Amino acid sequence: MKLLIVTQKLDKEDENLGFFHRWLEEFARHAARVTVIVSSLGTHSLPPGVSVHSLGKEKGSRKIRRLWRFWELFSYHYVRSDAVLFHMIPEFVVAASPFLLSLRRPAGLWYVHKSVTRLLKFAERVLDYIFTASNLSFRLPSKKVIYTGHGIDTEFFKPASSSPRPVTGLRLLTAGRISPVKDIETLIRACAFLKENWNREFTLSIVGGPLMARDASYSDSLKNLVEEKGLVNRVIFYGARPYTEIASVYRDHDLFVSMSTTGSIDKAVLEAMASGMTVVTANEAFRSLLPAKYFLEKRSPEFVAERIKAIAEEARPNLVLRELVVKNHSISRTVQEIIARLKNIP
Structure with a gap:
C-alpha cells in the first residue's frame, strides 16, 4: 500500500505533536511507501520508505505560498498513492477537496476534539472515514466514524524496568x-x-x-x-x-x-x-x-x-x-x- 499522510507538524521533540513521529514509524511497518506532507518540519529520523515534504512554515513561508505549495505537492503525490489520511486539520481536507472529488481514493481524517465546525462538517461529507479515539472524541453524528483507540506507544510509555527508588513523599x-x-x-x-x-x-x-x-x-x-x-x-x-x-x-x-x-x-x-x-x-x-x-x-x-x-x-x-x-x-x-x-x- 502506498499511503499519503497530511499533518500540521513533524517534530519528534515537540511537546504536543511529537507522538506523531512514532505513528509514522508504525505506518511504515504496514505500508510499502509512506509520503508525508507537513506544514512545519522539525527534528525527525524516519525509516526508509518514508518521504517528507514541508510547506515551509518552519522557514517563515507566507500562508498563500504554503497553500500553493500544498496544491503542488498534494496533486503530485495523491495520484501516485493508494489512500490518504489527514491528521486533525479539516482545513487540509477542504484545500484538497477538488482532487478528492475528481479522483476517488480511500480517504480518512483522524480527529479527536469536541468542537464541530463548518469545515469539519464539510470534511465529513467529502471523506470516506473519520477515525477517532472514542464516541466522545468526535461529536458530529456520522456513519463514517471508526473508533480506533488513541494510538499510545505502550513500549515507549511503560513502567520502569528496575525497582523504584525509595522516596518518602x-x-x-x-x-x-x-x-x-x-x-x-x-x-x-x-x-x-x-x-x-x-x-x-x-x-x-x-x-x-x-x-x-x-x-x-x-x-x-x-x-x-x-x-x-x-x-x-x-x-x-x-x-x-x-x-x-x-x-x-x-x-x-x-x-x-x-x-x-x-x-x-x-x-x-x-x-x-x-x-x-x-x-x-x-x-x-x-x-x-x-x-x-x-x-x-x-x-x-x-x-x-x-x-x-x-x-x-x-x-x-x-x-x-x-x-x-x-x-x-x-x-x-x-x-x-x-x-x-x-x-x-x-
Missing part, C-alpha cells in the same frame, strides 16, 4: 498544555488542603507550557495562586518538556491527576496509565473507562484531596490501568485499524 504529576480548560487551579487548591490536613509529604509537578496568549495569563495566575497558598516548595512548574523525555517524567512520579474539562479522552492520562502510574481524573470521557475509584465525581478541592489520600498507598506500578491502555489504545491497534479501512472504500 508522594509525587503527584499533571502534564500537558497549560490552559484554563485543564482546571489546574482546583488541583492547586487541593494541594493547599492536603498541606493543612495530611501529615504525609508530597509534591506536585506541573509539566507543560502555554500555547496561546490567554494560556500564558492563566499560567501566571496559577503561579500567583501557588505563592498565595504557601506552596512554592511543594508545587513546581517545570515548563514544556520534549516529547522524547516525557516517558521518564511519568516513571519518576506516583500519581497522575487530570482535572481537564475537555470532555474528550486525554492522551496524557493514557500515557500515564501505560507508564504504570495510578491516575485520578475528573474528565467525563473517562467515567465509563476507569474503575470508579479513579474517577472524580466532584471537582471541589476537598473532594480531590480526599481521593488522593485514599489511593496514595496503592502499589506501583499499576498494571491494571496499564492493561486497559495496552488492550484498547495501543499504537499497533490504532494503525492497523486505519490501514485496514483505507484499503477499501466503503
Whole structure:
C-alpha cells in the first residue's frame, strides 16, 4: 500500500505533536511507501520508505505560498498513492477537496476534539472515514466514524524496568498544555488542603507550557495562586518538556491527576496509565473507562484531596490501568485499524 499522510507538524521533540513521529514509524511497518506532507518540519529520523515534504512554515513561508505549495505537492503525490489520511486539520481536507472529488481514493481524517465546525462538517461529507479515539472524541453524528483507540506507544510509555527508588513523599504529576480548560487551579487548591490536613509529604509537578496568549495569563495566575497558598516548595512548574523525555517524567512520579474539562479522552492520562502510574481524573470521557475509584465525581478541592489520600498507598506500578491502555489504545491497534479501512472504500 502506498499511503499519503497530511499533518500540521513533524517534530519528534515537540511537546504536543511529537507522538506523531512514532505513528509514522508504525505506518511504515504496514505500508510499502509512506509520503508525508507537513506544514512545519522539525527534528525527525524516519525509516526508509518514508518521504517528507514541508510547506515551509518552519522557514517563515507566507500562508498563500504554503497553500500553493500544498496544491503542488498534494496533486503530485495523491495520484501516485493508494489512500490518504489527514491528521486533525479539516482545513487540509477542504484545500484538497477538488482532487478528492475528481479522483476517488480511500480517504480518512483522524480527529479527536469536541468542537464541530463548518469545515469539519464539510470534511465529513467529502471523506470516506473519520477515525477517532472514542464516541466522545468526535461529536458530529456520522456513519463514517471508526473508533480506533488513541494510538499510545505502550513500549515507549511503560513502567520502569528496575525497582523504584525509595522516596518518602508522594509525587503527584499533571502534564500537558497549560490552559484554563485543564482546571489546574482546583488541583492547586487541593494541594493547599492536603498541606493543612495530611501529615504525609508530597509534591506536585506541573509539566507543560502555554500555547496561546490567554494560556500564558492563566499560567501566571496559577503561579500567583501557588505563592498565595504557601506552596512554592511543594508545587513546581517545570515548563514544556520534549516529547522524547516525557516517558521518564511519568516513571519518576506516583500519581497522575487530570482535572481537564475537555470532555474528550486525554492522551496524557493514557500515557500515564501505560507508564504504570495510578491516575485520578475528573474528565467525563473517562467515567465509563476507569474503575470508579479513579474517577472524580466532584471537582471541589476537598473532594480531590480526599481521593488522593485514599489511593496514595496503592502499589506501583499499576498494571491494571496499564492493561486497559495496552488492550484498547495501543499504537499497533490504532494503525492497523486505519490501514485496514483505507484499503477499501466503503
